[in-house]
Amino acid sequence: MSDYEVPKVWEWNKDEENAFGNQPVAGSRFEQTLPVGENSLQVYSLGTPNGQKVAIMLEELKEAGKKSAEYDLYKIHIGEGDQFGSDFVKINPNSKIPAMMDYSKDKPIRVFESVNILLYLAEKFDSFIPKTLAEKTEMMNWLFWQTGAAPYVGGGFGHFYSYAPTKQEYPINRFTMETKRQLDLLDRHLADKDYINGDEYTIADMAIWPWYGRLVQGELYGDAATFLKAEEYTHLKEWADRVGERPAVKRALEVEYKDIK
Numbered sequence: 259m260s261d262y263e264v265p266k267v268w269e270w271n272k273d274e275e276n277a278f279g280n281q282p283v284a285g286s287r288f289e290q291t292l293p294v295g296e297n298s299l300q301v302y303s304l305g306t307p308n309g310q311k312v313a314i315m316l317e318e319l320k321e322a323g324k325k326s327a328e329y330d331l332y333k334i335h336i337g338e339g340d341q342f343g344s345d346f347v348k349i350n351p352n353s354k355i356p357a358m359m360d361y362s363k364d365k366p367i368r369v370f371e372s373v374n375i376l377l378y379l380a381e382k383f384d385s386f387i388p389k390t391l392a393e394k395t396e397m398m399n400w401l402f403w404q405t406g407a408a409p410y411v412g413g414g415f416g417h418f419y420s421y422a423p424t425k426q427e428y429p430i431n432r433f434t435m436e437t438k439r440q441l442d443l444l445d446r447h448l449a450d451k452d453y454i455n456g457d458e459y460t461i462a463d464m465a466i467w468p469w470y471g472r473l474v475q476g477e478l479y480g481d482a483a484t485f486l487k488a489e490e491y492t493h494l495k496e497w498a499d500r501v502g503e504r505p506a507v508k509r510a511l512e513v514e515y516k517d518i519k
């Protein structure tokens with residue numbers, strides 16, 4: 259039971275402890291100059307699941323011999339608020355990693371939202387994206403699904419199970435229910451295929467693996483895999499191990515993020 263009473267109008271209590279630096283306003287909070295390296299692709303990111311998606315794709319492109327997929331990768335320390343600096347906000351007004359600039363064009367292109375970065379790179383390099391409309395649409399189904407579904411896992415389950423200062427049954431139950439439903443969905447989908455799109459490894463695998471693959475491999479949120487009985491999702495676990503064995507994926511998890519300061 260909680261003694262919290264919902265007020266008629268919510269007011270921001272600036273003094274309340276807030277480990278994540280959240281504020282109810284968007285926009286930049288301070289002047290910042292981000293470094294720009296030698297390559298045309300400049301990535302401002304971090305080794306979180308959303309950041310890993312982009313590192314995996316860039317390493318896969320390099321593995322596939324795409325020379326112009328060389329990139330500079332910078333660390334945006336979200337715990338220190340780097341995502342609210344003026345230069346980062348110019349690239350991603352939503353102040354979330356990952357974000358990317360492509361300087362290979364006359365007018366540089368900014369790209370934000372992890373899955374949009376995957377799509378941009380897949381189209382630019384004509385790689386890891388199906389050729390037929392039917393196959394591409396099936397891949398897009400899963401990309402959009404991932405974008406809408408992962409906040410339940412990261413922002414919901416992970417937050418209340420792992421990060422919240424007090425452990426509360428109601429939100430943990432609510433988000434565990436949905437997270438397990440999503441794991442079951444993927445397990446059923448992968449029962450008769452090697453990859454999300456069937457035989458073809460695509461950016462849908464790269465988008466989904468850092469969240470759901472890593473979760474069933476026991477790599478996210480402490481002992482969450484035990485809590486969620488992840489071993490029951492056998493097809494999902496096999497897929498997670500299959501993708502995790504790829505050299506580019508292994509490299510992406512260990513890639514160095516350069517300092518911005």
Ligand SMILES: N[C@@H](CCC(=O)N[C@@H](CS)C(=O)NCC(=O)O)C(=O)O
Nearest residue numbers: 306308336353354355356371372373
């Ligand atoms: N839908 C976005 C989500 C990005 C996101 O939530 N990024 C987190 C790290 S994984 C972040 O930057 N958090 C910083 C903050 O919320 O201030 C995407 O897929 O790119």
